[in-house]
Amino acid sequence: MELIDQHTKKIMEGCKERARDAGLRFDNESLEYIVTNRDMLELSPKVMIPTLYDYWVQDVEVLKEKGRYELYPGNPYETVINTRPAISFYNDNNPDWLNVMIFYHVLAHIDFFQNNTFFRHTWDFDLTGRALADKRLIAKLRSEKGRWVDYVIEFSRGIDNLVGYFDELSQLHRPSRASCSQRLDYYFDVFLQQVKKVKTSQYVKEIDRFNESRRKFGELGEQTFFVDTATKYPEFEALFEKSRRTAKGRKRDLLQFLMDHSEFLNKEENQWMKTVMEIVRKTSIYFQPQIRTKIMNEGWASYWHEKLYMQDERIRGHEIEFARAHAKVTALPRVGMNPYALGMRLFYFIEETADKGMLSYDFERLHDIRKREKYDRNVGTGMKTIFDLRENLCDFMFVNSFVNQDFVDKNKLFVADKRMNQTRMTWEFYVKSRKAEDYRQMLLDSLYHPPCIDIDEESSAGKTLKLNHRFEGKPLVTEYIANTMLGIEFLWGGPVQLETSEVEAAAPSEVNSGAAAFWSTPMPAAPEPPKELKWRRVLYEMKDRQLSRVIVTPFTPSAT
C-alpha cells in the first residue's frame, strides 16, 4: 500500500475545501492509499482494517450461504474506514474525474462517521492504533498459550453479535446524573408506564401533581410528592428498591457478562482469556453502527457526491462519464434493493418536503390531495433538516419515519416477490404491493437485526448459565447452535442452557422447492394453503460438550 501521489492529494484537498463550504464537517487530516488486488486480498478478510488481529479463519474461505451480513456485519468492500485520521482506499488506475467523484463520496462518509451520534463511541480514539496494539497483544499471547488463543477468539467471535452496543452508546449519551432523582425517574418512566400502565390523562395528572407540589414546597417538593404517593401506591417503595438492586447488570451483553461472572475466566491462570474477549468485543462494538446506518450512510454520500460534483468546475468535459458512473451506483434496480439509490432519494425527498414546510403538523392534517400536491410554504429548512437527520438517526428510524406513500409513489417503488410458474419452470417476479406500509415493512424486515438473547441473571449464582432467546417470529439457525453453545460452555466453565423457539412442523418447503417441483407433475398444482406455523419453546443444554434438546412447552406467539 502506498499513499496517493501529490497531484491526486491536491485534488482531494480541493474537494475538502468545497465540501466544507457546503456545510460538511470533518477532521482536517485524512489518509488515502492506493491498493492493488494483492492488498485487497489481505485487507478484505480484515474488514479493511490493515492492523486487525490475525486469526486463521481469515485465511480460509468462509462459507456464508446462511446470512453473510448477519455473520459479518463489517463490510469488506468499504472504501473508507472510520479511523482517526480516516483512511480511504483507491484503485490506482482511476482517472482524475472519477477520483473527484469518489473523494466527495468519501468525504461525505467521513462527515457521517464523525457527526452521526450512533458513532459516538468511536470518536475518541484511533481504531488502527488500537487494533495494532491488540494485534501485538494477541501475537504475544499466542506465543505463550499457543492454539488456545485461537479457541478463545473463536468462541468469543461466536457470540460477538450479542454485545451491548446500545448499552455502550447510552452510557455515552446519558445526561449528567445530578439533574433528576432516580426515584422520580423510576416513578414516571417505569412504575407508571410499565407497572401500573396508567392512561395518558392520568399520567399527565401525575405530572401536574408533581409540579404542583414543587411549586408549593420548593426543595421539599419531591419528598412531599412521594409521601402522597405512598398513600396511593403503598407498594411503590418496595418495587423501587427492588429495581435498584437488579437494574445494574448489562443484561444483553453476553460477552461482558461472561467476563464479569464466569468463575472459569476469573481464575488466575485464565485471566488472559478476558483480554482476548475484550478485544473481540470492542472490535465488534466498533462495527455495530456501520451496518445500522448503511442506507443513510450510502445515501448521504451519494447525495453529496452528486450535489458537489455538479457544482464543481472540474466536471467540465466529463459530464457524460460522470452521469454514467453515477447512474451505475445510484440507479434504482428493477428488482432488488440498492442502499445508495434508496438513501439518496430519501434525502432528496426529505430536503424537498422540508423546504416546502411539509414536515409539519399543518401538512399532516391536510387531507385534500390537490392541496397536498400544491402545498408550499417555502420555509427553506430542507438543508438544515437533512443535516439534523444525519446527526441523529439510524437506518431503522430513517426508514420508519420517512418512507411514506408520497415517497413510494414519487419513485415508483414497489414490493416485488417471486412465485413459481409451474408450466414454464421459471420464477416469475411480480409487483406485490405499492403500498407504503408494505414497502416500509419489507425494508425494515431486511435490516440487520441480531437475535435478542437475555441472560437470566439469577442463575449466575448457580452453576448453570441460562439464556433466553426472545421470540421475534424467527427461529435461530439450528446448525449453528451446537458449536456456539460449546464455546459459551467453555467460557462459562459450566453447563449452559438456551431456550428458544422452533417451528413444530417441517420447515416450509421453499428451500428445495426448485428441485422438487422439477419432478412433480408439470400441471399447475393447486397452490398450497398457507400452513399455520406451530411454534414451540425448546430448551437446549450444553453440558460436558454434549448437546441435548428438550421441548419445553407448546406456545402461541404473543407478539411478533
Next chain:
Amino acid sequence: MNPRLKALFDSIKAQGVSPERERRLLQELYSGNDHGLIPPPANPLRRLDDAFAKLYGSGDLCAMQKMEAGQGSYTTSIRSLDELLERDNRREQDGFPRKIRVGRMIKPGRGGDDQVVVVPTTVEEKLMHDPTFQPPEKGDSTGGSGDGDEGEVIGEQPVRPEPGEGTGEGGEGEGGAHEVESSAYDLGRILSEKFQLPNLKEKGKKRSLTRYTYDLTDKNRGFGQVLDKKATLRSVLKTNIALGNIPDFNDVDTTRLLISPNDKVYRVLSKEKDYESQAMVFFLRDYSGSMDGKPTDIVVTQHVLIYSWLLFQYEKQVETRFILHDTEAREVPDFYSYYNSKVAGGTKVAAAYQLVNKIVDKENLAEDYNIYVFHGTDGDDWDSSGKEAIPELEKMLKYTSRTGVTIAERVGSMGNAGNTEVQRYLNQSGLLEAHPDLIRLDVMGEDAGEPRIIEGIKTLIS
C-alpha cells in the same frame, strides 16, 4: 431428438410403464441437451440472482471503483493444506469438533494430469436468526421500482440454471482466490490420514508394488561381466576413424586398429525396477438428463475423492478409465472431460457395465490388475428391472476387487426414499448379500454434504 432414444423409449412403453415413470422418461427424452463440455463460467456474478440483491450486498469499492474484495489465500500465511488440517486434528484432540472442510469445489484442473483443485472452507457459527426462514404468508419479497400494476409479472428467471451455467463445476466461482492446486496424491493422503479412511495396507490386500528383475542391460566401459562385442567394435572403429587410422573404408585392416581400454564395452548385471500398475479403476458416471445439478456434483466429488485416495493407497500406481453413460456408454480420455461433460439423454446402466466388461476382456486386464469399478448414478434406469444390468454386473464381479455403486437420489422424487430403480433391482438380485466384499451400495440424498460423501466412500471401500 435422438431417434434411437425414441425407439428405445417406444419399446419400453410397449411393455407398459406407470404414468409417473413415463413422464420422467419423457422428460429425459425431450430435454434436448447434449453432452458438450461445460464451458468455464464466464462471470458467475452476472446471474439474475444478483438483481435480487439485498441491502448489504454492495460496498463502495465494488460499486464505485470496481475492485474485487479478495479473500486471503491461506497459502500466504498458512503454508499448506497439511498445516490447516493439522490444526483441525488438534481440535479433535482438544475435544472440539472439526471445523475445516476440504471437499467443496474439488475438481480436476485442466492442465496437470493428477492435479485437483481443493478449497478448504469453514463456517463461523453464531446465534442468529435464520435468514432463509420465511413465514408462509410473507414469502421472499424484496424491493423494486418502475412501472407495473400490483400483481403484474415483470420478469422471469429459469428455476434451474441454464445448462452450462453452473452444473457440474461443483460450486460457484466466488472463492477463486482460495483454490489451491494440490496433487491428487496429497489429497488422498489427507483423506486417509485425517478422515480415517480405511487403509488398504492394513487389510493386507495390497500386493507388492514393484518387483525387481536382474538383467544384463546396463552398459559400462572399461570393465564388467560380459564383453559386448558389437558395441565394442563400433566404439573401436569410431576411435580409429577419429585418429585417421583407417585410410580405406572398403578394406579395413583389423590388425592395424588401435584398441583403447575405454573402447571396451561390457554389459553389467543390474537390478531393474519393474513397475507394475496395480490398480485399474473404472469410474462410471451416469450423465443422463436426470442427473442435472446436485446428483452430478455429488457423484463427481466423490469420484475425485476416491481417485485421490486410491492414488495414495497404490502410491500413484493407479490407472484410471473414465466411462460416461446415458443409454449408451463411451469412454473419455481424462478426468477433465469426465468431470465437465454436460448431462442429457436417457439412462441405461447396463450399457456402462457392458463397456467395462468389454474393455477388460479385450485388453485382458483382469490378469494384471486389481480392478475397481465405481459407478455413480441417481438411480434412474430405463431398464427398470435390471434384466440387462444384473447379468453384466455378475460378469463384472468375477474379476473386480470392488464394485461400488453410489446412488445420489433426488430428494422427494419418487415420493419415498430408497426406491430408485437401480437400488431396487440391486437389492432384488441378492448380489449385495452374496458378495458383500465385492460389491457395495451407498445411497444418499442429493442434498448430502461433504461429510456424508466421505462417509459414503468408507462404505464403498472399507
